[in-house]
Amino acid sequence: xxxxxxxxxxxxxxxxxxxxxxxxxxxxxxxxxxxxxxxxxxxxxxxxxxxxxxxxxxxxxxxxxxxxxxxxxxxxxxxxxxxxxxxxxxxxxxxxxxxxxxxxxxxxxxxxxxxxxxxxxxxxxxxxxxxxxxxxxxxxxxxxxxxxxxxxxxxxxxxxxxxxxxxxxxxxxxxxxxxxxxxxxxxxxxxxxxxxxxxxxxxxxxxxxxxxxxxxxxxxxxxxxxxxxxxxxxxxxxxxxxxxxxxxxxxxxxxxxxxxxxxxxxxxxxxxxxxxxxxxxxxxxxxxxxxxxxxxxxxxxxxxxxxxxxxxxxxxxxxxxxxxxxxxxxxxxxxxxxxxxxxxxxxxxxxxxxxxxxxxxxxxxxxxxxxxxxxxxxxxxxxxxxxxxxxxxxxxxxxxxxxxxxxxxxxxxxxxxxxxxxxxxxxxxxxxxxxxxxxxxxxxxxx
Amino acid sequence: xxxxxxxxxxxxxxxxxxxxxxxxxxxxxxxxxxxxxxxxxxxxxxxxxxxxxxxxxxxxxxxxxxxxxxxxxxxxxxxxxxxxxxxxxxxxxxxxxxxxxxxxxxxxxxxxxxxxxxxxxxxxxxxxxxxxxxxxxxxxxxxxxxxxxxxxxxxxxxxxxxxxxxxxxxxxxxxxxxxxxxxxxxxxxxxxxxxxxxxxxxxxxxxxxxxxxxxxxxxxxxxxxxxxxxxxxxxxxxxxxxxxxxxxxxxxxxxxxxxxxxxxxxxxxxxxxxxxxxxxxxxxxxxxxxxxxxxxxxxxxx
Numbered sequence: 001x002x003x004x005x006x007x008x009x010x011x012x013x014x015x016x017x018x019x020x021x022x023x024x025x026x027x028x029x030x031x032x033x034x035x036x037x038x039x040x041x042x043x044x045x046x047x048x049x050x051x052x053x054x055x056x057x058x059x060x061x062x063x064x065x066x067x068x069x070x071x072x073x074x075x076x077x078x079x080x081x082x083x084x085x086x087x088x089x090x091x092x093x094x095x096x097x098x099x100x101x102x103x104x105x106x107x108x109x110x111x112x113x114x115x116x117x118x119x120x121x122x123x124x125x126x127x128x129x130x131x132x133x134x135x136x137x138x139x140x141x142x143x144x145x146x147x148x149x150x151x152x153x154x155x156x157x158x159x160x161x162x163x164x165x166x167x168x169x170x171x172x173x174x175x176x177x178x179x180x181x182x183x184x185x186x187x188x189x190x191x192x193x194x195x196x197x198x199x200x201x202x203x204x205x206x207x208x209x210x211x212x213x214x215x216x217x218x219x220x221x222x223x224x225x226x227x228x229x230x231x232x233x234x235x236x237x238x239x240x241x242x243x244x245x246x247x248x249x250x251x252x253x254x255x256x257x258x259x260x261x262x263x264x265x266x267x268x269x270x271x272x273x274x275x276x277x278x279x280x281x282x283x284x285x286x287x288x289x290x291x292x293x294x295x296x297x298x299x300x301x302x303x304x305x306x307x308x309x310x311x312x313x314x315x316x317x318x319x320x321x322x323x324x325x326x327x328x329x330x331x332x333x334x335x336x337x338x339x340x341x342x343x344x345x346x347x348x349x350x351x352x353x354x355x356x357x358x359x360x361x362x363x364x365x366x367x368x369x370x371x372x373x374x375x376x377x378x379x380x381x382x383x384x385x386x387x388x389x390x391x392x393x394x395x396x397x398x399x400x401x402x403x404x405x406x407x408x409x410x411x412x413x414x415x416x417x418x419x420x421x422x423x424x425x426x427x428x429x430x431x432x433x434x435x436x437x438x439x440x441x442x443x444x445x446x447x
Numbered sequence: 448x449x450x451x452x453x454x455x456x457x458x459x460x461x462x463x464x465x466x467x468x469x470x471x472x473x474x475x476x477x478x479x480x481x482x483x484x485x486x487x488x489x490x491x492x493x494x495x496x497x498x499x500x501x502x503x504x505x506x507x508x509x510x511x512x513x514x515x516x517x518x519x520x521x522x523x524x525x526x527x528x529x530x531x532x533x534x535x536x537x538x539x540x541x542x543x544x545x546x547x548x549x550x551x552x553x554x555x556x557x558x559x560x561x562x563x564x565x566x567x568x569x570x571x572x573x574x575x576x577x578x579x580x581x582x583x584x585x586x587x588x589x590x591x592x593x594x595x596x597x598x599x600x601x602x603x604x605x606x607x608x609x610x611x612x613x614x615x616x617x618x619x620x621x622x623x624x625x626x627x628x629x630x631x632x633x634x635x636x637x638x639x640x641x642x643x644x645x646x647x648x649x650x651x652x653x654x655x656x657x658x659x660x661x662x663x664x665x666x667x668x669x670x671x672x673x674x675x676x677x678x679x680x681x682x683x684x685x686x687x688x689x690x691x692x693x694x695x696x697x698x699x700x701x702x703x704x705x706x707x708x709x710x711x712x713x714x715x716x717x718x719x720x721x722x723x724x725x726x727x728x729x730x731x732x733x734x735x736x737x738x739x740x741x742x743x744x745x746x747x748x749x
Contacts, residue, residue: 078706082482096706103483103707211704259597262684267574402483405707413508413686420685431507438505439712 142331202257527609532616
């Protein structure tokens with residue numbers, strides 16, 4: 001009897017082990033790589049864990065989800081994916097800037113999604129204009145994860161010190177949209193603040209201290225284009241000159257410090273601008289807000305402090321006469337090395353819902369990507385999101401082109417040259433165009 | 448055959464870790480390899496001849512970056528890797544032995560500290576007011592504050608690298624000083640020499656070979672170093688103010704904010720560096736007569 005019972009126990013254990021083995025063998029492994037600033041952007045990858053069981057049930061499979069999320073620098077992060085792809089160990093899903101579609105689709109590192117998107121109704125609700133920045137040619141290679149706006153943050157505190165009434169301050173975004181308060185007006189206001197001693201010289205206006213998408217809106221705002229109608233790279237000399245005159249003028253007049261590019265983000269830039277008591281106008285991104293609230297002004301009241309002292313508006317009109325911003329959607333792309341692209345896309349579809357994307361939008365102050373999300377109570381009632389969502393109507397985006405990095409590097413070199421006063425705006429144009437033509441050869445048209 | 452047999456392990460290492468990488472980089476520099484057409488299969492890469500080198504020659508900032516590199520190598524080498532290292536060695540060799548050991552151990556700290564931690568310390572020190580430690584001291588003393596990062600980036604680039612570089616020369620020089628036969632020093636003392644006279648007439652002449660070795664090794668090492676500059680200034684501020692050649696090769700081939708790095712073009716920068724390094728090595732060996740250093744002694748010591 002004893003032996004028989006023991007045998008039964010052994011058999012049961014063997015059966016359990018076998019079942020577990022079969023399950024482990026059948027589980028579909030999906031690795032997802034995300035870059036996120038913790039904690040406010042953690043939903044980028046963490047959302048997948050919330051829908052894992054739902055997708056397992058829907059597809060009738062077991063999923064072995066491997067989420068890799070950190071806040072690595074963009075350059076390293078992107079290089080990692082290229083090298084991992086070549087080594088055959090790329091993640092199934094990579095979250096990155098939409099501009100990577102240009103190089104990665106060309107290299108065959110990511111797969112086209114047009115034929116698969118129709119299988120998931122969730123994607124039908126994505127704001128239509130967002131798809132434009134997820135294509136190379138007419139082919140879709142990515143699913144939007146978020147959108148944002150890159151506004152000008154203005155210090156209510158300092159504008160008040162300058163003598164602006166509450167009504168003047170609160171109406172600023174509307175006046176910017178109407179074209180009544182232009183970029184030139186903003187510079188004049190900043191100059192006045194310096195002259196009046198409200199801010200120190202160099203602190204009238206700050207942009208970001210390192211290369212990034214923001215800089216392109218100065219060029220767009222002055223009528224420039226990066227792609228022609230055929231999708232080829234172009235550079236407009238006149239728009240480039242207007243841009244360099246604008247940015248060079250900011251440092252030459254002392255409205256902006258000439259050594260701003262190179263200033264440390266975390267040690268100087270964020271701690272300075274988050275206080276709203278040093279710099280009058282700051283060109284930043286919506287996601288800066290929660291970062292400031294959590295990391296820089298938490299002991300002063302966080303969100304409440306920021307709402308009291310900082311407002312946000314579109315980038316005031318430059319040469320084109322229209323206020324502008326730039327959105328840089330992050331996009332989920334599926335690696336061509338993925339063995340299970342259908343499962344990967346099903347997971348992306350499962351988190352492309354108002355419920356999941358609202359968590360990310362609200363926590364990180366990124367704008368929504370779904371029509372239903374914009375109408376949802378959580379999104380509509382969020383003071384921050386409702387104060388910025390209209391900016392998507394005025395937005396521009398980076399191009400998706402394999403030559404974009406060479407173009408943008410040369411463009412940024414011109415900005416560095418003119419802001420430090422090493423060359424005139426005309427000289428900066430010559431520098432940028434010479435570098436573009438040297439590196440892109442026939443791949444760029446100068447007009 | 449015995450000699451070749453003994454040399455084989457070292458020769459294999461040199462072949463694997465120097466000649467082979469040089470050949471690969473040379474080949475990459477003749478292709479248009481980039482993230483947009485990336486492959487690790489050499490046969491699949493598109494051969495474009497010398498076009499990358501033509502682009503490099505036409506690069507309007509290549510000259511500036513080249514002279515930045517010369518300035519960086521010479522300044523760091525002259526001020527710290529040789530001179531300061533020699534001074535530290537001489538001073539610590541002529542004080543109490545235990546105290547000398549402690550001082551030398553302190554000077555090794557910059558070399559053994561993790562680069563990122565080491566640079567974070569420097570960045571915090573040199574940050575602008577009110578954030579930087581040096582500026583906080585300036586403020587406390589009523590002195591003016593400075594934005595060291597933008598006003599004097601080279602001073603800090605050279606200091607940061609020099610503090611690391613001192614330890615190498617210091618160890619070589621100290622061991623050389625310690626191995627000077629005592630009878631030479633005693634004879635000098637009998638002749639009534641002072642400390643300075645002993646250093647000038649006994650120690651320094653006997654440090655010729657260690658000095659030449661440190662100059663050779665450290666100048667070649669500095670030529671290819673960029674890690675600290677990458678972390679401290681990333682070649683800025685402004686327009687390539689502290690960008691050195693090796694850092695440009697890294698930026699072009701491996702690191703770009705918007706991705707799509709140019710492996711082939713970056714390799715062309717690296718090839719130029721290899722050529723300069725090899726030429727310098729040959730020149731050093733000829734000028735400093737290294738064959739004499741490794742020659743068999745004329746006096747046989749039993």
